[in-house]
Amino acid sequence: MQNLALPEEVLLSIDKPERYIGNEINAVYKDKNNIAVRFAMCFPDVYEIGMSHLGIAILYDMFNKFEDTWCERVYSPWPDLDKIMRVRKIPLFTMESQEPVRNMDFLGITIQYEMCYTNILQILDLSGIPLLASERTWDDPIVIGGGPCTSNPEPLYAFFDIFYIGEGETRYRRLLDLYKECRSKNVSRQDFLIEAAKIPGLYVPSCYETDYNEDGTIKEFRPLHEGVPGTVLKELVKDLDDTYYPEKPVVPFIRATQDRVVLEIMRGCIRGCRFCQAGQIYRPVRERSVEFLMDKAEKLMKNTGYEEISLSSLSSSDYSHIEELIDYLVKDCTDKKINIALPSLRIDKFSVDAMSKVQDIKKSSLTFAPEAGSQRMRDIINKGLTRDDILNGAILAFKGGWTRVKLYFMLGLPFEQDEDIRGIAELANDIAAAFYETVPKDQRVNGRVQIVASTSFFVPKPFTPFQWAPQNTAEQFIDKATKCKRFISEQLNQKVIKYNWHESDVSMLEGVLARGDRRLAPVILSVYKKGNIFDAWSEYYHHDNWLKAFEECGVDPTFYTTRERSDDEIFPWDFIDCGVTKRHLLNEWHKAQQGIVTDNCKDKCSGCGSARFDCGICVRR
Amino acid sequence: MKVRIKFTKYGVVKYIGHLDLMRYFQKAFRRTDIQMIYSKGFSPHMLMSFASPLGVGIEGYGEYFDVEVADSEDYTLIKDKLNVTMAEGIEILDVVLLPEGAGNAMASVEASDYELEFHKENPLSEELLDKFLKADSVIFVKELKSGPLPVNVKDLVYDIRLIKENVLFARVNSSSADNLRPAALLTALLSLEGKNLEDYPYHTLRREIYRKNGSGELVPMGDVND
Numbered sequence: 013m014q015n016l017a018l019p020e021e022v023l024l025s026i027d028k029p030e031r032y033i034g035n036e037i038n039a040v041y042k043d044k045n046n047i048a049v050r051f052a053m054c055f056p057d058v059y060e061i062g063m064s065h066l067g068i069a070i071l072y073d074m075f076n077k078f079e080d081t082w083c084e085r086v087y088s089p090w091p092d093l094d095k096i097m098r099v100r101k102i103p104l105f106t107m108e109s110q111e112p113v114r115n116m117d118f119l120g121i122t123i124q125y126e127m128c129y130t131n132i133l134q135i136l137d138l139s140g141i142p143l144l145a146s147e148r149t150w151d152d153p154i155v156i157g158g159g160p161c162t163s164n165p166e167p168l169y170a171f172f173d174i175f176y177i178g179e180g181e182t183r184y185r186r187l188l189d190l191y192k193e194c195r196s197k198n199v200s201r202q203d204f205l206i207e208a209a210k211i212p213g214l215y216v217p218s219c220y221e222t223d224y225n226e227d228g229t230i231k232e233f234r235p236l237h238e239g240v241p242g243t244v245l246k247e248l249v250k251d252l253d254d255t256y257y258p259e260k261p262v263v264p265f266i267r268a269t270q271d272r273v274v275l276e277i278m279r280g281c282i283r284g285c286r287f288c289q290a291g292q293i294y295r296p297v298r299e300r301s302v303e304f305l306m307d308k309a310e311k312l313m314k315n316t317g318y319e320e321i322s323l324s325s326l327s328s329s330d331y332s333h334i335e336e337l338i339d340y341l342v343k344d345c346t347d348k349k350i351n352i353a354l355p356s357l358r359i360d361k362f363s364v365d366a367m368s369k370v371q372d373i374k375k376s377s378l379t380f381a382p383e384a385g386s387q388r389m390r391d392i393i394n395k396g397l398t399r400d401d402i403l404n405g406a407i408l409a410f411k412g413g414w415t416r417v418k419l420y421f422m423l424g425l426p427f428e429q430d431e432d433i434r435g436i437a438e439l440a441n442d443i444a445a446a447f448y449e450t451v452p453k454d455q456r457v458n459g460r461v462q463i464v465a466s467t468s469f470f471v472p473k474p475f476t477p478f479q480w481a482p483q484n485t486a487e488q489f490i491d492k493a494t495k496c497k498r499f500i501s502e503q504l505n506q507k508v509i510k511y512n513w514h515e516s517d518v519s520m521l522e523g524v525l526a527r528g529d530r531r532l533a534p535v536i537l538s539v540y541k542k543g544n545i546f547d548a549w550s551e552y553y554h555h556d557n558w559l560k561a562f563e564e565c566g567v568d569p570t571f572y573t574t575r576e577r578s579d580d581e582i583f584p585w586d587f588i589d590c591g592v593t594k595r596h597l598l599n600e601w602h603k604a605q606q607g608i609v610t611d612n613c614k615d616k617c618s619g620c621g622s623a624r625f626d627c628g629i630c631v632r633r
Numbered sequence: 634m635k636v637r638i639k640f641t642k643y644g645v646v647k648y649i650g651h652l653d654l655m656r657y658f659q660k661a662f663r664r665t666d667i668q669m670i671y672s673k674g675f676s677p678h679m680l681m682s683f684a685s686p687l688g689v690g691i692e693g694y695g696e697y698f699d700v701e702v703a704d705s706e707d708y709t710l711i712k713d714k715l716n717v718t719m720a721e722g723i724e725i726l727d728v729v730l731l732p733e734g735a736g737n738a739m740a741s742v743e744a745s746d747y748e749l750e751f752h753k754e755n756p757l758s759e760e761l762l763d764k765f766l767k768a769d770s771v772i773f774v775k776e777l778k779s780g781p782l783p784v785n786v787k788d789l790v791y792d793i794r795l796i797k798e799n800v801l802f803a804r805v806n807s808s809s810a811d812n813l814r815p816a817a818l819l820t821a822l823l824s825l826e827g828k829n830l831e832d833y834p835y836h837t838l839r840r841e842i843y844r845k846n847g848s849g850e851l852v853p854m855g856d857v858n859d
């Protein structure tokens with residue numbers, strides 16, 4: 013029987029020991045004596061979150077299909093265990109073999125959100141791997157980062173040996189082969205990294221150098237070695253039917269956040285909402301065929317035993333075969349007593365029908381994300397959604413029996429005026445009014461309508477048209493949320509509208525890290541040394557430590573957030589080519605200033621630059 | 634039709650909590666082609682009844698639950714169908730058909746066999762056991778919401794002996810009214826020599842669970858006839 017890395021008395025003294033024991037259904041075990049490359053794949057957050065991530069499941073499956081490779085999983089030990097591991101000097105271990113992470117050849121870390129940066133240092137530290145890449149030797153694994161935050165990896169440059177830019181399915185095989193070759197020929201770690209830097213899609217930060225202007229902006233960013241490219245083009249899978257997709261994903265014992273089969277129906281989004289990074293960096297839209305998805309759905313349900321299935325994509329209503337797919341699933345799953353979780357579909361006759369078949373209408377609520385309250389602002393952000401679209405959708409839903417509506421908005425968008433904030437309140441009010449007009453008194457199921465309006469604070473992200481936009485200050489954010497609350501309280505139907513807003517401290521920090529540069533690495537290191545981990549969890553977030561760390565490192569956070577950026581500024585992430593050209597983004601930024609909308613990819617190509625990948629919607633149109 | 638399933642839970646899976654174990658078995662059935670009977674409503678679930686939840690960290694070698702499967706199923710195939718999709722340490726030992734009108738697993742539990750192994754210092758001895766057997770009463774004080782309640786542990790023990798010098802075997806009452814937890818038994822036992830259970834780490838293993846048959850005898854839960 014297997015030995016666990018944690019002794020019994022430790023496992024019985026912590027919360028949810030199941031997070032650390034491995035042995036789940038479909039976990040992959042291999043004979044390590046027949047393995048050339050050991051890969052630890054880490055999601056730097058708690059097990060239940062990490063286990064819910066489809067990207068990791070895809071790569072885990074891919075690596076383990078390589079016969080010479082054993083990929084195992086690693087998650088962040090929760091603070092209760094973190095303390096014990098430090099005191100008892102227990103090194104961080106992988107789920108499967110329960111061996112120290114430091115024994116592995118690679119440690120891959122997915123970087124999904126800025127607030128997990130301190131958890132990355134926790135992972136390295138507990139593993140006994142030097143935090144700084146420059147201090148590592150062949151006794152340490154190669155630490156490689158991937159995921160959406162690598163679209164600007166610079167704040168983390170000091171902690172990673174390599175960043176993988178783009179979708180993971182394409183270049184790992186080549187990297188592993190290079191690794192095997194270099195190890196067998198006794199090549200130095202540094203020389204291996206220089207060779208890796210020549211593989212498309214791989215960015216090796218130690219192979220580049222940055223010069224700054226006097227005003228703090230970037231003057232030049234350049235490779236240090238011959239043959240290392242000046243820009244790194246993102247990787248992507250051209251044909252999503254001809255690639256890795258796990259048929260036997262690991263099924264956790266404890267309930268993960270995503271406790272269901274997840275079917276990724278497509279990648280990318282045809283819409284170009286100007287605040288949205290995902291809408292740009294995953295271009296062009298590529299769909300999986302409906303046959304592929306039906307086949308996977310069958311196998312996944314059979315191999316996992318999940319009682320629920322959910323569709324995943326950025327905008328499922330835009331999938332060409334959505335009706336066919338949902339009709340199939342509704343029929344198949346009803347037979348098998350499997351629930352279908354329908355993602356936020358655009359509300360139309362079809363989706364209302366489908367949802368009424370699979371959900372308990374009385375209990376479920378309907379979600380709209382207009383993001384902005386006024387039409388003026390929706391045009392600025394290029395959200396192709398009118399007041400009529402929203403109201404008609406709501407009316408359809410009310411007729412179908414729904415009485416609960418959730419609305420998501422952003423505050424602090426560029427060029428925002430009080431009128432735009434008032435628009436949020438008015439839209440919520442109009443939806444409530446539509447309910448009373450649509451549903452006669454005697455047919456009101458729960459008595460009345462319930463509307464929850466939530467606002468988050470807008471944080472400008474790299475590779476979006478708003479990458480030039482100044483972020484609001486924390487005070488502006490709070491001021492706007494207060495106004496929004498007041499505007500709502502002035503509405504006729506204010507009694508049925510509930511208003512929520514999020515903290516502004518975290519938004520400030522997210523903004524700094526999102527558009528940050530190499531000078532932030534010491535800040536992250538310093539705040540980690542002060543004890544910050546699990547920053548994404550409000551109960552563990554210590555804002556003061558971040559402020560102290562900025563001060564000690566002589567870094568002004570407002571340089572990254574509220575500063576105005578000129579059109580021709582060189583950004584820290586400009587060396588990455590995400591497919592969409594900077595020229596296109598700038599053009600979109602200028603159109604935003606004039607409130608001019610841009611067509612989506614289905615209606616008309618706007619020449620964003622992604623056509624050179626020669627796949628997906630760019631060739632299908 | 635209802636079947637009663639006997640299974641083990643040992644090794645690393647001893648850290649799985651009871652609710653998660655129930656979810657585990659629901660998924661396990663869905664990985665087989667066994668036709669199950671579901672509850673009605675928007676989130677249908679299987680109809681299961683576990684004999685007695687096993688605490689986290691305790692190993693079980695004779696655990697039971699009842700579940701309802703379609704009448705068309707051949708119940709003798711269920712064991713093999715499940716065993717190909719089990720996690721290490723969870724093994725189906727036996728599947729029996731429950732007769733019409735049999736009480737469900739949870740309500741039928743009367744007694745359990747435990748093996749309690751002291752893996753560091755050993756407070757057990759034949760003398761200690763002698764003291765226990767000769768005493769008129771051995772008291773454990775239960776802390777209830779209504780206040781402390783002294784219980785005579787001896788009334789709740791069917792059998793007790795050493796099976797190794799550091800392993801105590803005990804068959805104790807596990808009925809819902811008079812359930813005796815192993816920790817309570819050990820606390821009371823060690824108190825006979827003024828010892829504190831907290832100083833002696835031990836492992837708990839549940840070997841078997843019993844119900845009472847028509848003639849009032851204790852029989853394993855898997856013995857369902859009459």
Ligand code: SF4
Binds near residue numbers: 283292
């Ligand atoms: S619809 Fe807009 S916000 Fe949503 S993913 Fe697409 S671009 Fe982003």
Ligand code: SF4
Binds near residue numbers: 295297
């Ligand atoms: S090139 Fe045209 S069709 Fe292709 S992603 Fe860009 S805008 Fe869309």
